[in-house]
Amino acid sequence: MTDVRPALTSVLCYRDPRAAIAWLERAFGFELHMLIEGPEGRLLHVEMRLGESLLMVGQEWTENHRSPASLGGKNTQSVHIQLTSDLDAHCARARAAGAEILVEPATQPYGDRTYHCRDLEGHVWTVGQTVQEMTRADHEASGVKVLAWP
């Protein structure tokens, strides 16, 4: 594994971060890599990994960091997981762990199979897997105007 922290990392707030750590492992296969707990049992730092990707999990650490569970389910950001295989199995695992499936797995016109779900505190996760490689011409043929293409 890599020791290097990627340039960009999502930090998710939970009212019960310990429950979230266990849930994220069960539902999505994240692995706990680092956890620091202060003398009063307060979580000071948590890192989980999925392959080379990093996720930080914390409590609601300031007035302005809140779990959707404290905000009537509202999200201001969402984390996306891009798979290379087995999207439907991923969804089944998340569902079995108690994820609320908001959008069932479906293949999109842009070539990805996707599903959306809410985790145990209402964070919305989107998950995708490319099932058909699309060229610029393929997109344009479907009526999409492509302004930039890598």
Next chain:
Amino acid sequence: MTSKIYVALRVKAAPERAFEAFVDEIGAWWRPSSLFRTTPRAPGRLAFEPGEGGRLTETLAGGKAFEIGRITAWDPPRRLVFSYRQATFPPTLTTEVEVRFEAVGEETRVSVEHRGFDQVPADSVARHGFSDQVLLMRLAEWWRVLLASVGDFA
């Protein structure tokens, strides 16, 4: 209640091999830290005496051995617990390290839980004036380096 830091990573070896590397080859994989100096002298070579009650010692260049701790739980290839203290700790202070080895497919997830480091007193040189949060974060980062090194040897 005491503080803890937990660090885990996967090594490309079976638990038996990872456990063996951790215990038998600590002299090779250990990476001394300038922040967490075990003794005030130049770093020596670490060695475990395998089995419950076995010592973890650091033999210095002059031949003297410093006892870092003792093995308090010995359950190869699953679990190892040992006490850990630095020469600069107050005489009564010791901390505890628990290492677990779990098979994940053909790899092993090696995790370390180091408990009690917040008990290093505020005025101890072993604390460097750090708050609990900074001290524990540095400790966790050092263990990450150490586990990566175990992974290179396993």
